[in-house]
């Protein structure tokens with residue numbers, strides 16, 4: 001897009017409720033030319049504006065492999081998102097972007113990918129998940145671990161349950177507690193899922209992989225594993241500990257940092273962390289980068 005500050009008009013095509021305060025917005029630019037020009041990478045975000053209210057940064061939840069419609073999964077949190085939740089299908093909003101670095105696809109390609117999500121942290125990771133499944137030959141093993149407090153808080157439930165039946169991904173879903181009595185997957189915090197997989201970051205052998213051939217033919221000698229995690233701060237703490245125990249080098253763990261942002265293009269300094277800008281150097285950083293940021297440690 002030529003002017004990075006300029007929001008372009010977009011229409012809300014469909015609103016899909018996920019839970020009381022979280023909705024998936026399917027959005028399409030009004031201008032066909034902008035629609036064609038808009039290209040994003042998994043992990044990037046857009047600045048969403050509700051006319052007369054303001055702007056907020058929101059991750060793109062859809063994969064670039066499914067172009068045309070942009071999906072944003074949004075929690076009602078304050079001024080802009082409250083106003084967005086008052087809008088209906090066919091109403092107009094403003095969008096500018098995409099911004100940020102996105103996940104390090106070039107580094108991950110040819111390797112195993114472990115995605116660990118907690119709560120609404122699934123929103124940015126969903127783009128990476130579908131990107132990797134739509135480009136399945138570019139990746140070795142793909143594992144998804146996703147946990148929420150209760151079944152009702154699990155986002156994208158139908159599509160994630162459908163992954164349980166695919167043999168090109170190991171999908172593990174869990175809830176802290178089942179308050180419905182109908183939950184069919186795991187119960188326990190997301191880190192408990194590591195015990196089911198027997199993951200070793202450097203040996204490429206994931207015990208229990210359903211598609212493993214009789215002679216262990218899937219074992220790959222050159223691939224290593226990259227982890228992408230996103231969730232509440234408490235989850236990061238325990239998942240990072242598990243990943244280190246499994247032998248993950250800190251530069252193969254990718255995590256998202258959320259900071260209050262205004263410009264989105266590295267000019268206003270609102271989102272700076274030490275000498276880095278979350279909007280342009282991030283929002284995706286390696287654990288190694290984060291450990292070396294003075295403000296975060």
Ligand SMILES: Cc1cc2nc3c(=O)[nH]c(=O)nc-3n(C[C@H](O)[C@H](O)[C@H](O)COP(=O)(O)OP(=O)(O)OC[C@H]3O[C@@H](n4cnc5c(N)ncnc54)[C@H](O)[C@@H]3O)c2cc1C
Pocket residue numbers: 045054055056057058059060072073074075076077078079080081082123124257258259260261283
């Ligand atoms: C890169 C990035 C990606 C994101 N992706 C998503 C996403 O996919 N989905 C999603 O739902 N959210 C996402 N967020 C979070 C979202 O941008 C924030 O929740 C945003 O603040 C919502 O804007 P708002 O105007 O609705 O809320 P605000 O009015 O900004 O309020 C949000 C919260 O911040 C508090 N607050 C307000 N002003 C300040 C201040 N000056 N200092 C400290 N706290 C303050 C409020 O009390 C409230 O609790 C993302 C954030 C970033 C940085």
